[in-house]
Amino acid sequence: MAELFSPEWMERFAAEWNKEPDLAGALSQIDFASNIAYGFVEEEGPRxxxxxxxxxAVGAGVYQGQPVNWDIRASVDQWMKWISSPPGMTGLGMAFTTGKIKFKVGDYKSMLKDPRMAGPFVKSFSVMGCV
Structure with a gap:
């Protein structure tokens, strides 16, 4: 497996994202457009x-200072846990409450209140497991 959030990993994630109707398909129904950064809590910037x-997903790769709507962070160990065993809505809620997932940019609470976005967000973790 390519290094987590490396250019190769991100390109494969984008390809898997686009194959998943409960993610790309669901988000296309609400004309979802966003720039999303992923990284580790202990690092200054996303990867x-x-x-x-x-x-x-129309672009994927290294974060190079692009403006983002979402900057999602967790520890390496936590990301790997979610990749091997994707969380559900309750698991992500607990992770947010306990600080295991952090949103440097983006409003997690408002996203969860909109089921049109919450479901695909949860699905994105199982798609990571396909990379």
């Missing part, structure tokens, strides 16, 4: 970058 337009 990976995903650009989503109309639900589809």
């Amino acid at each position: 990976g970058f995903l650009q989503v337009v109309n639900g589809q």
Whole structure:
């Protein structure tokens, strides 16, 4: 497996994202467009970058200072745990409450209140397991 959030990993994640109807398909129904960064809590900046337009991942690679709507962080161990055993909505809620997942940018609470976004967000973790 490629290093987590490396350019190769992010490109494979984007390809898997686009194959998943409960993720890309669901987000296309609400014209979701966002720049999403992924990284580790102990690092100053994110590592990976995903650009989503109309639900589809159209760009992926290294984060290079692009403006983002979401900057999602966790420890390496936590990311690896979620990749091997994707969390559900309750697990992510607990992770947020206990600080195991952090949003440097983005409003996690408002996203969870919108089931059109919450479901695909949870699904993105199982898609990571396909990379």
